[in-house]
Amino acid sequence: MTAEHLYRTVRLIRRFEERAMDFVRSGEIVGGIHPYVGQEAIAAGVCAALRPDDVITSTHRGHGHVLAKGVDPARMLAELMGRENGLNRGRGGSMHAADFGLGILGANAIVGAAGSIATGAAWAYQRQGKDVVAVSFFGDGAMNEGMLLEAFNLAVLWRVPVVFVCENNGYATTMPVRSAVAGSITGRARAFGMPAFTVDGQDPEKVLAATTAAVSRARSGRGPTFLECTTYRFDAHHTFEHRARLNYRSTEELSTGRSRDPVEIQGERLAADVRAAVDAEIEALLDAAAGVALGGAHPDPAAALEFLYASPEVNR
Amino acid sequence: MPKLSYLKALNRALGDELAADESVFVLGEDVRVAASNLTAGLFDRFGPERVLDTPLSEQAFTNFATGAALAGLRPVIEFQIPSLLFLVFEQIANQAHKFSLMTGGQCQVPVTYVVPGSGSRTGWAGQHSDHPYSLFAHVGVKTVVPSSPADAYGLLLSAIRDNDPVVLFAPAGALGIRDDVDYASLQPVPLGVGRIVREGADVTVVALGHLVQDALAAADELAGQGISVEVFDPRTVYPLDVDGLAASVARTRRLVVIDDSNRTSGFGAEVLAVAAERFDLDAPPRRVTRPDGAVLPFAPALDRAVQPGRDHLLAAIHGVLEGKR
Known part of the structure; x- marks a missing residue:
């Protein structure tokens, strides 16, 4: 995996999120987004360690995960705008992006929920003779929802090929992790008998190395691994904060937190001309994506409950 | 004509579907020893991967089933106690039920939730005697409550074969009903038909x-x-x-x-x-x-x-x- 590939991914996510926030401000995206800005190295590093047929579950702050797994930015942007040509045909929006063809089993808006879904999917693929690995992304806040801890237990007991990736950005919305997590995050994972490591979540190459080892362990039948990727959320918990400033992070803290920027960390590993070429390529890609998304049809209100049931013969 | 009990009919339907479809598996608490008798004999016939005994982690194993369904299997979960459905209401109503629409029809979640012994079982008191089928109907989850052995067989078969989540309540007061049944006549009963x-x-x-x-x-x-x-x-x-x-x-x-x-x-x-x-x-x-x-x-x-x-x-x-x- 080349440095350029990792840089392309972190840069794509950064610029996608910045443009998406512009579309929130202009009203093209309703409901706002949870920006992934600052955390890009985790999605880039983790997904670079996966095969195309490996699967992920994502979170409310999930644009980076799905872009890193290979989603078409145009269809993702169209989904954020609620268009018929969106990933989920405009039925999911920012917090529910899914692309089953790419192994993206959906982003989940209940923070502790997806760990057990990923565990079940990985177990099922294994039972069907496929050597697929599942990765479940979640934040530090999810470490306090019991069903996620229950999932760790099942995954270890049944040696499920799943990798748990905890993105510790220091806050569950505004609740500091030090006020919310008794003991330690990795200590909790180790209590279930699972190897757990703390990784620098600002450096995509370090995340890639740690994930590669975890995926290899899972694929060879040795069970789950837990990765705590320490990071910092550069922007708001949700774009509503752009209007209603919440006072929970000091100016000094924000400045320190933003000083280790994954785009810069990875960008500095590239020659200036290579980096500039990647940047230009991404702007062109996102220009085109915006055109496709803005040109997408709005879904027909008469089809508001289309897809509610998979067996529609009893839909009445 | 042989007698068939309601509970045995559920057991028979589950065994028949496990035999007919490799993607079907059953999970839940004490299913190996068949504490409720719903899974009697099934562990010996189908083994630990098709009859999966779980820890008391209802929320995680309910979502686990959703994940397994997304990956192509047809899980059947047994809940011994009807009130456990309150504990997993989020996992059924907010997760399993919503995946099809939220993903724009990209996936299906064919999970069946079976409660053998719903409603009052005299003497089980406040937290073991609920009958929350109206809650599931309210949120739009397919919900069935069979009344006879033949219907118990046929509705469970249809529930398992349905591509959506289905909750099947088997009332405690019905489990002992025994009818004369021609086994050859047992067949799926369509959902939504009275x-x-x-x-x-x-x-x-x-x-x-x-x-x-x-x-x-x-x-x-x-x-x-x-x-x-x-x-x-x-x-x-x-x-x-x-x-x-x-x-x-x-x-x-x-x-x-x-x-x-x-x-x-x-x-x-x-x-x-x-x-x-x-x-x-x-x-x-x-x-x-x-x-x-x-x-x-x-x-x-x-x-x-x-x-x-x-x-x-x-x-x-x-x-x-x-x-x-």
């Missing part, structure tokens, strides 16, 4: 699950008084067979529903709302339910006092025949 259990001319009684027995007993008793009661079993709480019910009520023009839910916003309330919107009745309809907000008390006489019973039903039938509110 059944006239007994034909009658004067009043339609809507009853689900174990309460069909009470409705039939009331009909027998009233027949001696020259009153002809039709008993309609919707079999599926959601989607409700409104057309089947409408056809019955068009003949009888009077309606009583007996429902083991609490009164407010329960299944009985829905049947009466449908009647108000759609049916031409000769008398105001009535519902016989648990009281508002009921918690089942422990002492047997108290437990019985809050369950909808035959005496309440008889009074309600007399009430609609006299046209009284």
Whole structure:
């Protein structure tokens, strides 16, 4: 995996999120987004360690995960705008992006929920003779929802090929992790008998190395691994904060937190001309994506409950 | 003709589907030893990967089943205790049920949730005696409550084969019902199609699950008084067979529903709302339910006092025949 590939991914996510926030401000995206800005190295590093047929579950702050797994930015942007040509045909929006063809089993808006879904999917693929690995992304806040801890237990007991990736950005919305997590995050994972490591979540190459080892362990039948990727959320918990400033992070803290920027960390590993070429390529890609998304049809209100049931013969 | 019990019918349906479809597996607490008898003999036939014993992690194993379904399997979860469904309401109503729509139809979640022993089991008190089928109907999860061994077999088969989440309540009061059944005649019963259990001319009684027995007993008793009661079993709480019910009520023009839910916003309330919107009745309809907000008390006489019973039903039938509110 080349440095350029990792840089392309972190840069794509950064610029996608910045443009998406512009579309929130202009009203093209309703409901706002949870920006992934600052955390890009985790999605880039983790997904670079996966095969195309490996699967992920994502979170409310999930644009980076799905872009890193290979989603078409145009269809993702169209989904954020609620268009018929969106990933989920405009039925999911920012917090529910899914692309089953790419192994993206959906982003989940209940923070502790997806760990057990990923565990079940990985177990099922294994039972069907496929050597697929599942990765479940979640934040530090999810470490306090019991069903996620229950999932760790099942995954270890049944040696499920799943990798748990905890993105510790220091806050569950505004609740500091030090006020919310008794003991330690990795200590909790180790209590279930699972190897757990703390990784620098600002450096995509370090995340890639740690994930590669975890995926290899899972694929060879040795069970789950837990990765705590320490990071910092550069922007708001949700774009509503752009209007209603919440006072929970000091100016000094924000400045320190933003000083280790994954785009810069990875960008500095590239020659200036290579980096500039990647940047230009991404702007062109996102220009085109915006055109496709803005040109997408709005879904027909008469089809508001289309897809509610998979067996529609009893839909009445 | 051989006798088949309701519980054995569920067991047989589960065994038949496990045998017929490799993607089906059952998981839950104490399913290996078959504590409830739903899975009797299945561990020995199908092994630990098809009959998966779980720790007491209801929320995680319910989502686990959703994940397994997304990956192509057809999980069946057994919940020994109906109130556990409150614990996993999020995982069913907010996760499994929503995936199809939220993903724009990219996936399906064919999970079946079976509760062998729902409602009151005398002496099990406040936290083991609920009957929350109306809750699942309210959020749009397909919900079935079979009343007979043949229906228990056929509805469980259809639930497992359905591509959506389905909750099947097997009332404790129905598990022991035994009928003469020709095994060769057992077949899938479609979801959303009710059944006239007994034909009658004067009043339609809507009853689900174990309460069909009470409705039939009331009909027998009233027949001696020259009153002809039709008993309609919707079999599926959601989607409700409104057309089947409408056809019955068009003949009888009077309606009583007996429902083991609490009164407010329960299944009985829905049947009466449908009647108000759609049916031409000769008398105001009535519902016989648990009281508002009921918690089942422990002492047997108290437990019985809050369950909808035959005496309440008889009074309600007399009430609609006299046209009284």
